[in-house]
Amino acid sequence: MKKIYLHALPVRVWHWVNALSFFVLIGTGAQIRYRDVLNWMSFQSAVDIHNFFGFLLIGNFAVWAAYYLLSHKLKVYIPDPNLKNFILGTLRQARYYGYGIFVGEPNPHHATPDSKFNPMQQVAYFNIMLLLIPLQIATGILMWDIKRFAAIIAFAGGIKFVDSVHVFLTLFFTAFLFVHVYLATLGHTWSEHIKAMFTGYEEEPESAH
Amino acid sequence: MFTHFGGRTVGKGIYWNLTSGERVDVDGTAVLPGTSDERYLKLPNAGICIAGPFAGLLFTFVIPFLCLFVMLMLLPRTVLATGASLSEEAQTCLSCHATPGMTMTFKDKTTVDLHVDAGNFKGSVHTFDCTACHSDVSLDTHPATQYASRQQFLLHLASACRTCHAEEQLMANPQHGRAITRANAPPCSGCHGSHSITKVPTKQEKFSTTQYCLACHTQQLSKSIKGETVSLTVNEDWIKNSVHRDHGCVDCHTTYSKASHPHPAYGSIRELSLAASETCKRCHFDKAVQHTGSIHAKLLSEGDQRAPVCADCHGSHEVGPKALAETIGGQPCQKCHQEIFGAYKGSVHGMAKEGGKGHAPLCSSCHYAHDVKPAMASRSPREVCMGCHPDVTTAHQKWLPNTEAHFDAVACTACHVPGDYKRSIYLRITDGSSGMLLSDTVVRKLLEAGQAVGKNIEPNELWKLYRNLNEERTVTMAGTVGLKDHRHAHFLAPKDRAIRQCEWCHSGNSSFFQSVAVAVARPDGRETMIDVDPAALSSLYAMVPLNQFYVLGSTRVRAMDYLGAAMILGGMAVPIAHGTLRMLTARLRRARQRH
Numbered sequence: 001m002k003k004i005y006l007h008a009l010p011v012r013v014w015h016w017v018n019a020l021s022f023f024v025l026i027g028t029g030a031q032i033r034y035r036d037v038l039n040w041m042s043f044q045s046a047v048d049i050h051n052f053f054g055f056l057l058i059g060n061f062a063v064w065a066a067y068y069l070l071s072h073k074l075k076v077y078i079p080d081p082n083l084k085n086f087i088l089g090t091l092r093q094a095r096y097y098g099y100g101i102f103v104g105e106p107n108p109h110h111a112t113p114d115s116k117f118n119p120m121q122q123v124a125y126f127n128i129m130l131l132l133i134p135l136q137i138a139t140g141i142l143m144w145d146i147k148r149f150a151a152i153i154a155f156a157g158g159i160k161f162v163d164s165v166h167v168f169l170t171l172f173f174t175a176f177l178f179v180h181v182y183l184a185t186l187g188h189t190w191s192e193h194i195k196a197m198f199t200g201y202e203e204e205p206e207s208a209h
Numbered sequence: 210m211f212t213h214f215g216g217r218t219v220g221k222g223i224y225w226n227l228t229s230g231e232r233v234d235v236d237g238t239a240v241l242p243g244t245s246d247e248r249y250l251k252l253p254n255a256g257i258c259i260a261g262p263f264a265g266l267l268f269t270f271v272i273p274f275l276c277l278f279v280m281l282m283l284l285p286r287t288v289l290a291t292g293a294s295l296s297e298e299a300q301t302c303l304s305c306h307a308t309p310g311m312t313m314t315f316k317d318k319t320t321v322d323l324h325v326d327a328g329n330f331k332g333s334v335h336t337f338d339c340t341a342c343h344s345d346v347s348l349d350t351h352p353a354t355q356y357a358s359r360q361q362f363l364l365h366l367a368s369a370c371r372t373c374h375a376e377e378q379l380m381a382n383p384q385h386g387r388a389i390t391r392a393n394a395p396p397c398s399g400c401h402g403s404h405s406i407t408k409v410p411t412k413q414e415k416f417s418t419t420q421y422c423l424a425c426h427t428q429q430l431s432k433s434i435k436g437e438t439v440s441l442t443v444n445e446d447w448i449k450n451s452v453h454r455d456h457g458c459v460d461c462h463t464t465y466s467k468a469s470h471p472h473p474a475y476g477s478i479r480e481l482s483l484a485a486s487e488t489c490k491r492c493h494f495d496k497a498v499q500h501t502g503s504i505h506a507k508l509l510s511e512g513d514q515r516a517p518v519c520a521d522c523h524g525s526h527e528v529g530p531k532a533l534a535e536t537i538g539g540q541p542c543q544k545c546h547q548e549i550f551g552a553y554k555g556s557v558h559g560m561a562k563e564g565g566k567g568h569a570p571l572c573s574s575c576h577y578a579h580d581v582k583p584a585m586a587s588r589s590p591r592e593v594c595m596g597c598h599p600d601v602t603t604a605h606q607k608w609l610p611n612t613e614a615h616f617d618a619v620a621c622t623a624c625h626v627p628g629d630y631k632r633s634i635y636l637r638i639t640d641g642s643s644g645m646l647l648s649d650t651v652v653r654k655l656l657e658a659g660q661a662v663g664k665n666i667e668p669n670e671l672w673k674l675y676r677n678l679n680e681e682r683t684v685t686m687a688g689t690v691g692l693k694d695h696r697h698a699h700f701l702a703p704k705d706r707a708i709r710q711c712e713w714c715h716s717g718n719s720s721f722f723q724s725v726a727v728a729v730a731r732p733d734g735r736e737t738m739i740d741v742d743p744a745a746l747s748s749l750y751a752m753v754p755l756n757q758f759y760v761l762g763s764t765r766v767r768a769m770d771y772l773g774a775a776m777i778l779g780g781m782a783v784p785i786a787h788g789t790l791r792m793l794t795a796r797l798r799r800a801r802q803r804h
Contacts, residue, residue, distance in 0.1 A: 035762045036717035043711035043762070047610055102790055104798035147613035158756020164766055171773040175780025182784030 006111055006202045010067040014060055015197055021057040025050060026174055033167065054140050061133060076115060077129060079122045089119035101186070111202065128176075132169055139166040211251050215243030223257070224249040294331060298338045301348060303327050319359035329405035342369040363396040370397045387472070388425065395428035421467050422458040439478045447527035461488045479514045485525065486518035493519075499579035507733040517545065534578075535571055537562055542572040552699035570597065585736050586695035587635035587728035589620035608709075618758070620691040622698040623721075624708040630700060631693035632721040635728045636671075636741060636755065641683030646730035649737050652678070656739070666727060666741040668748035674727075675754035686727075688746075688758025690714065693724050715762040722746060722763050 007015070028050040031038050041049075068074040080086040092108045097120075099105075109118035117125060139162050142149045146159055153159050187193040188204060196202035213219050215226075218240050224233040227248045233241060241249055295303070303325060305311070311323035330336070340347055343366070356362040371379075380386040388394060416424070423445055430441035448454060453461075464471050475481040490497040500506050500519075508516035522541035523529070533539035537559070543550035553559045553572070561569035575593045576582055584590070595601060605612045623632055638647045655677050659670055666674065678684045692698055714721055725746060726738035745751055746764040758764065 032715070032761050033765055034717065035712055035715055043715045044608075047711070047761075051610070097787075102794035102797065104801040144610075146611055147617070154757070158753075159759040160752055160756045160764075160766070163759055163761075164752070164769060167765075167769055167773070171769075171776045175776045178777075178780040179783045182787065 002204050003201045004112065004204060005200055006113060006116060006196055007200045008067070008071075009200065010063060012197055012200060014064045014067070017060045018057065018064075021053045021060060022173065022177065024053045025057065026170060028053070029167075029170055051144060054137075054144065058137050058141075061137060064129070073114075076117055077122060077126045079119060079126060086119055090123070093118045093120045110204070124176075132172065136166065136169045136173070139163070139169070211253075213241060213249040213251055214245045215241050215247035215249065216245050217241055219249075219251070223252045223254070225252055295327070295336070296338050298340065298348060299330070299336075302339045303330075315356050315358050315362065317358040321359050321362060325404045333402075333404060333406045335404075335406050342366060344369060360396075363398055366398065366403070367396040395425065395430065399428045400424045417457065418459050418467055419457040422462075422465070426458075434475055434478055434481065437478045439481065443526050451524075451526065451528045452530050453526075453528050461485075463488060463491075477514075482520055483509075483514065483518055486520050489519040496579045499577075500581075503577075503579060503581040504583040504735070505581050507735070511733060515545075517541075534573075537571075540571055542576075546572075549696055549699050552696070556699055556701040557703045558701060583735055584695040584698060585728075586633070586691050586693075586738070587637050587689050587726075587736055589616070589622075589689065589691070590698070591616055591621055594621045618687075618689050619714075620689065620698075622692055622701065623690045624713075625702060625704070626692060626697055626700050627702050627706055628708055628713065630697040631724065633691060633693040633724040633726060634722055634743075634746065635689045635691055635726055635738070636758070637685075637687045637689060637728045638678070639685050639687065641685055646728060646736055647678070647684060649729040649731055649739070652727065652729045652739065664740075666739060666745065668742060668745040668750040671727075671741060671745045671748075671754055672750035685757070686754045688755055688760075688764075690721060690760075714760055717762055717765065719763050722760075 027040070028046045031040050031046040032043065032050060035043055040046075068077070080089060089108075096105060096108050100108075107118075109115075111117075142153050142156070142162050143159070143166065146153060153162055156162050184193045184197075185191070187196075187202070192203060213224060218238055219235060220238055221235055224235060224241060225231075226233065226243065227250055228243070229247070231242075233239075233249070241247075306323055306325045307327050309324045312320045313323050314320050335342075356365065379389060388400075389397075423443065426441060426443045427445055428442065431438050432441050433439075459465055473484075475484065505516040505518075509518070521544070522534070529539065534541055537554065540550070550572070554563065558570050562571060573581075574597070575590060576584070602612060602616070605615070609615055638652065639645060640647055652674065655674055656666065656670070658677075659673055675684070675686060713719060723743055725741040725743045727741055728736050728738055731737050746755065746758075747767045749766055749768050751764075752766065755764075
């Protein structure tokens with residue numbers, strides 16, 4: 001077995017704070033939106049907690065951004081600029097998830113500190129971290145003080161639209177979480193990737209190389 | 210040496226107390242009675258002996274004159290002063306009737322003053338014998354009361370006037386003729402007086418214009434206008450107690466004078482009242498201008514004559530001070546708005562006012578006094594409330610997120626009136642450039658074209674309406690939360706009974722969202738409502754028209770619920786399907802590994 005130092009401490013801290021924030025934000029968001037169905041807490045508590053974890057998530061995003069920008073490791077998120085390589089890599093990875101994994105083929109991608117994500121992950125996380133999370137943060141901030149940001153909200157299409165975008169992204173993230181957690185169990189053992197997110201080290205059988 | 214004071218020891222002599230007039234004779238020595246404030250004059254014996262006779266003479270000489278003076282003062286001066294020119298009979302009557310305070314009580318308990326001022330009587334045009342008019346009285350007979358009332362007595366006496374004054378004479382002046390032929394014309398004495406009768410020209414010069422008017426108008430006068438009877442009687446006390454006490458009649462009744470008494474024709478009493486109030490503008494021009502912008506003036510211009518003018522609130526001859534109108538009892542609005550005023554009295558403001566808090570608001574504090582503004586159900590009275598409660602924003606910011614946004618969309622009354630009263634959602638359609646509510650005729654015309662009149666506006670019709678309106682102009686549809694019946698705003702409760710739980714609004718099953726209406730303006734500027742299907746608020750059709758109105762939880766786009774369910778189920782399906790396939794293919798992998 002070989003140990004690879006895959007996740008630096010800032011990344012691990014960011015990941016779990018992010019996980020907690022997602023969990024609480026989705027829960028309180030559901031409480032705010034579905035008061036007539038859910039009764040976990042009062043509307044006011046739900047809003048207060050949602051606002052707190054919203055800002056926690058924003059701060060956490062800043063930690064993520066600072067780490068990746070300052071350490072020049074953001075490249076792990078950027079898909080291969082060579083379109084042919086990128087497409088072939090994606091197809092290879094898709095073939096693995098759709099076929100190879102069932103018949104026992106090895107994962108075509110091997111995670112290393114400089115190449116953490118396979119092409120499909122790169123596309124997904126690149127979009128999530130650089131487009132969807134910022135968009136979720138922006139719509140959240142706009143709704144946090146709709147009077148102060150009234151002009152921007154109006155420009156963006158109105159509060160109803162801004163809220164709908166925020167909710168749509170939440171739905172996407174919620175759906176994605178099921179896939180994300182499931183994929184996290186597809187390591188060498190089911191808990192391999194999850195342990196690595198705590199310890200930073202991922203164990204890989206020697207035969208994999 | 211002649212002056213001494215009470216309490217002092219004095220020698221022999223006669224002391225005269227100048228304060229009480231008491232004489233104190235002292236033999237030897239004695240203490241003068243009384244305090245040191247009381248002065249005594251010591252009369253020397255020699256002085257008394259010399260001065261006594263002279264004083265006595267003087268006294269006896271002056272006494273007759275004193276008596277004469279008292280007689281002149283006490284005897285009815287008029288008898289003596291005028292008696293010479295009065296007939297013997299008149300002097301005999303006046304020997305009793307010149308005494309002030311004599312009255313006669315009739316069967317109906319009304320009274321008449323029997324005092325006759327001899328001076329005035331002598332100065333009147335009638336200096337003949339009393340019995341010439343009082344024909345039922347003679348020097349031999351003096352009948353007891355035989356009249357039912359004062360009015361009957363005065364009318365009986367008025368008939369005596371006719372014995373000398375012929376019909377032609379009485380009717381010669383059209384004004385006079387009109388006055389005396391009225392069904393309820395006052396007796397002659399009502400205008401001309403009884404024992405001080407003078408010729409009218411003399412009266413005109415002698416009386417002020419106001420006195421001249423009141424000579425008749427303090428009588429029981431009334432006028433009939435198309436079957437309605439209006440009283441023309443003016444109680445002098447009304448004017449004396451009014452703020453216009455220093456004004457004369459003609460200051461307001463400008464077309465009248467001693468020489469002119471027009472009789473304009475009115476279609477109704479109300480028409481007369483409306484015309485009479487026009488005169489107020491002459492002095493209160495600023496208030497009149499304010500009134501022209503009021504809801505009352507608008508109603509009048511629409512032909513609703515019930516709407517009040519000056520006199521309806523302030524009274525006509527008994528105009529009270531402003532402070533009176535600022536009391537619970539003197540508030541004029543309650544005359545027409547009893548029900549609302551009753552609600553106000555039970556409100557936090559009304560109770561404060563009745564509890565003696567002078568600064569507590571009354572009707573005019575919110576609706577203004579002359580520029581009376583109607584309540585708008587679709588708009589928060591925020592500016593008015595904040596006029597007295599300027600720090601409410603800070604107070605709400607302590608617990609209410611997005612305070613300003615709430616203040617923009619939620620009427621103060623929507624939370625500060627107890628939850629028992631229904632709320633409604635109003636969609637205010639305003640013109641983008643002027644910010645004014647759009648005309649209902651424009652909106653109704655478009656709805657008619659879409660055959661959406663007479664029923665709730667459906668979600669798609671709301672979208673069509675918005676789209677059609679925006680073809681010619683830019684309109685905004687802003688949502689607000691208010692009371693369904695704006696009159697319920699007068700049930701304002703103390704703040705501890707205000708709605709504070711967010712769930713009242715922010716819940717998909719909130720009762721506040723079961724009534725929805727579009728708010729537009731009638732030609733007079735007042736708002737009018739057109740009902741909307743409540744489903745429109747959470748419809749995709751509302752995404753653009755109501756893009757600025759969103760209430761978390763309540764107006765959520767329902768379509769998103771289904772989309773969300775599909776997305777989450779899809780997300781869950783991936784691990785389930787993939788995991789199942791992995792389980793099913795586990796044998797395959799194991800076999801492959803073995804090879």
